[in-house]
Structures are given as C-alpha cells and as structure tokens.
Amino acid sequence: MSNSTPPRALTIAGTDSGGGAGVHADCRTFFACGVHATTAVTAVTVQNSVGVSGFHEIPPEVVAAQIEAVVTDIGVTAAKTGMLASAAIIDAIADTCDKVGIGRDHTIPFVVDPVSASMHGDQLLHDNALAGLKNRLFPRASLVTPNLDEVRLLTGIDVTSRDMMLDAAKAMFDFGPQWVLIKAGHLRSDPECVDILYDGVAVIELPGPRFDVKDTHGSGDTLASSITSALAKGATMPSAVEFGKRFITKAVQNAYPLGAGVGPVSNFWRLSDDRF
Numbered sequence: 335m336s337n338s339t340p341p342r343a344l345t346i347a348g349t350d351s352g353g354g355a356g357v358h359a360d361c362r363t364f365f366a367c368g369v370h371a372t373t374a375v376t377a378v379t380v381q382n383s384v385g386v387s388g389f390h391e392i393p394p395e396v397v398a399a400q401i402e403a404v405v406t407d408i409g410v411t412a413a414k415t416g417m418l419a420s421a422a423i424i425d426a427i428a429d430t431c432d433k434v435g436i437g438r439d440h441t442i443p444f445v446v447d448p449v450s451a452s453m454h455g456d457q458l459l460h461d462n463a464l465a466g467l468k469n470r471l472f473p474r475a476s477l478v479t480p481n482l483d484e485v486r487l488l489t490g491i492d493v494t495s496r497d498m499m500l501d502a503a504k505a506m507f508d509f510g511p512q513w514v515l516i517k518a519g520h521l522r523s524d525p526e527c528v529d530i531l532y533d534g535v536a537v538i539e540l541p542g543p544r545f546d547v548k549d550t551h552g553s554g555d556t557l558a559s560s561i562t563s564a565l566a567k568g569a570t571m572p573s574a575v576e577f578g579k580r581f582i583t584k585a586v587q588n589a590y591p592l593g594a595g596v597g598p599v600s601n602f603w604r605l606s607d608d609r610f
C-alpha cells in the first residue's frame with residue numbers, strides 16, 4: 335500500500351530564532367493546514383520576542399538552488415515569500431521562479447508578502463531592494479499582501495481610514511500582481527480588522543474582529559502561509575483569502591505570551607487539545 339502525496343507548499347523566507355515568525359511560522363501553518371512544508375531560506379536572523387539584533391544573508395545562488403531542488407523533485411502546488419533581505423536575493427528568486435514555473439503566468443500560485451521590517455521596526459530588507467520587489471516580484475505575484483507600513487513605503491499612501499484602503503489597493507495593483515490584499519492590522523483607530531482583496535475589478539471585504547492583544551508577532555506570515563496552504567490545495571484566490579482570514583483571526587485570538595517582549599499568534603490553534 336502507498337499513501338498519496340499531500341499538497342506541497344514552499345516558503346522563501348528568513349528564519350526567526352525565537353520561532354514566532356518567518357520560516358517557522360510558515361512551516362507550522364502549512365502543517366496545521368495539512369500541507370507538506372518545503373523551504374528556501376534567504377537569511378538567518380538573530381531574533382527573540384524583543385526584536386531582531388542582526389541577520390546573516392544566504393548567498394543568492396544558494397537561495398536559487400534551494401528553490402530549484404525542491405520544485406524539480408518534490409514539486410510544489412503553491413509558493414510564498416517572506417523576508418528577502420537584498421536586491422540580489424530578489425533577482426535570484428525572480429529568475430528561478432521563471433525557470434521552474436512559479437508565478438501568476440505559470441501553474442504554481444505565488445504569494446508575495448513584501449516584508450520590509452519586523453514589528454519592532456528592525457529592518458529586514460535593504461532600502462535599495464524596494465525597486466526589486468516592485469519591478470521583479472510584484473509582476474510575477476498571484477497575490478501581494480502588504481501591511482499599511484509597507485503600503486506607505488511602496489506607494490507613498492498613508493492610509494488613515496478604511497475608505498483609503500481601496501486607494502492603496504489600486505496603487506499596489508498598478509505594480510502588476512494578479513490580486514492585492516491590503517491588511518488592516520495597523521489601522522488601530524478602526525474597532526474592526528477589515529482587510530481588502532482587489533483584482534482590478536472586484537473589491538472583496540474580509541471582515542473580522544479586532545482583538546485587544548499585544549502578542550501579534552508573525553501575524554502577517556501566518557495569514558500569507560494559510561492563504562498559500564489553501565492555494566496549494568487548489569482553492570480560488572477569493573476562497574483562499576477567506577480561509578486565511580478565518581485562520582489568522584483564530585490565530586490572533588489564541589496568541590500567547592513568550593519572553594519579555596511580544597509573543598506570537600498561534601499557528602497551531604487547530605491542533606490544541608488536552609490529550610497526549
């Protein structure tokens with residue numbers, strides 16, 4: 335007897351030694367969603383609940399080789415990016431995605447989370463890499479998932495109300511992705527957390543409660559990797575994002591304290607159980 339191969343997702347991202355965000359959050363989320371996790375590590379961060387004190391970049395050719403090794407043998411049914419660190423790594427990823435068939439014009443859906451800094455404000459992407467994100471990755475993306483700080487950095491739009499999120503979505507859409515998801519986590523004046531999904535025509539609101547919690551480390555990664563999990567199983571973009579929104583809402587609700595700083599959202603809320 336042999337069992338069938340499950341859906342496989344690839345995360346192209348940095349590690350978080352504290353285990354709250356990055357590759358760790360992505361792999362846990364893939365696992366919780368019943369998806370086999372594969373990785374292409376871009377950088378190793380020195381990180382805990384208080385912040386990021388440094389990182390070591392992986393050579394671009396090693397990042398490319400990881401992607402190629404995984405896709406050509408294991409095959410992946412969806413891929414996502416997180417921390418990418420440098421322009422050279424972004425170039426290597428874009429070239430490799432074209433080579434192995436990842437992206438909006440290929441069969442493997444590609445979620446690009448334009449991570450620029452940690453929630454503590456520590457920079458995770460060099461300033462000169464923003465052009466690479468815009469010119470090389472966004473046009474290949476099936477979905478881009480900026481938070482409001484990333485929207486400001488990439489488009490100059492300072493979103494201060496729910497109405498302005500559509501302006502942000504339109505400006506991000508002009509960079510060439512198939513879909514845009516604007517995340518409302520940083521719109522703290524809003525009593526709810528309503529994210530917006532846009533494809534140039536449809537505007538889909540993703541409503542959700544706003545929980546009064548301090549432990550939200552890894553929320554962006556967890557949302558993007560739960561969406562990627564649903565895409566890996568063949569979901570359409572609107573239903574993948576609706577699934578992701580349900581997943582992250584429960585993950586924030588079940589966030590837990592860790593260390594002296596900010597704890598992570600729970601990627602394993604679905605598995606919580608009091609039995610061994």
Ligand SMILES: Nc1ncnc2c1ncn2[C@@H]1O[C@H](COP(=O)(O)OP(=O)(O)OP(=O)(O)O)[C@@H](O)[C@H]1O
Nearest residue numbers: 481517518519520527543544545552553554555586
């Ligand atoms: N306090 C909250 N209560 C409920 N949902 C939240 C809360 N904060 C963030 N979210 C949700 O979490 C997801 C990630 O949003 P956010 O805007 O915080 O992204 P991010 O800044 O990239 O996350 P990160 O904290 O990893 O940097 C979104 O779906 C958002 O609506």
Ligand SMILES: Cc1ncc(COP(=O)(O)O)c(N)n1
Nearest residue numbers: 348349355356452453551552
């Ligand atoms: C390796 C890595 N990737 C992503 C984040 C962003 O997560 P957060 O905004 O919650 O700090 C991070 N801190 N570290």
